[in-house]
Amino acid sequence: MNESLPSELKSALQTELLAWRKHLHQHPETGFEEVATADYVARALQDKGLEVYRGIGGTGLVASLSAGNGVGNGAGSGKRAIGLRADMDALHITENAPGRPHASCTHGKMHACGHDGHMAMVLGAARLLTARPDFNGTVRFIFQPAEEHGRGAKAMMQDGLFERFPVDAIFGVHNMPGMPAGSFATRAGGIMASEDNFVIHIKARGTHAARPHMGIDPSSSRRKSCWPCKPSSPAILIRVCRQ
Numbered sequence: 001m002n003e004s005l006p007s008e009l010k011s012a013l014q015t016e017l018l019a020w021r022k023h024l025h026q027h028p029e030t031g032f033e034e035v036a037t038a039d040y041v042a043r044a045l046q047d048k049g050l051e052v053y054r055g056i057g058g059t060g061l062v063a064s065l066s067a068g069n070g071v072g073n074g075a076g077s078g079k080r081a082i083g084l085r086a087d088m089d090a091l092h093i094t095e096n097a098p099g100r101p102h103a104s105c106t107h108g109k110m111h112a113c114g115h116d117g118h119m120a121m122v123l124g125a126a127r128l129l130t131a132r133p134d135f136n137g138t139v140r141f142i143f144q145p146a147e148e149h150g151r152g153a154k155a156m157m158q159d160g161l162f163e164r165f166p167v168d169a170i171f172g173v174h175n176m177p178g179m180p181a182g183s184f185a186t187r188a189g190g191i192m193a194s195e196d197n198f199v200i201h202i203k204a205r206g207t208h209a210a211r212p213h214m215g216i217d218p219s220s221s222r223r224k225s226c227w228p229c230k231p232s233s234p235a236i237l238i239r240v241c242r243q
Contacts, residue, residue: 078135
């Protein structure tokens, strides 16, 4: 942690970061079901004196902090605004971590992608910036639901996120196990994975086994439609679902 921070602030921040992350990991909720998660995050932000706006894109929420020349809760002269974004949803995975105090308390759900840590980081940023508002402008703390299937960000935007809380830039991070603690990795261009979806409808025609030439075999068409798709950059992953 930054050595320039006063020792008492550093100690308090470290304690809160661990407590937030542990609680959020213990109580995972999946996409658009993050009601208790949003309640917990909202209380943590309100405890720092921030006004919280709820129900944006379902369970999403936003808090804003404006400061000018080191004075908090004032707009100052700075017109620029940035967003710090964290995702909130967990995965449908059962955690097998017997005896660990932070393990998921909900069978079949787990923060296996690190969104508990992402929320703790943005809460930590809110804690630090409210304590030391030595900037001139506005910071939006954005907590997004339903990241795992690419629906939550769109839901928040369709609900007027950037009209209500305009920003000049928005920043999000993702944990990366194996990297040294306290370090960041970035690159020009895209860095995080995303997804899009399409559905192929194959129409077949049944026939008698003695007259196969009069039918249409859907399995052959399905096979031929998938195999020509080769990995590219970004990668193409194909999942064939049998109806």
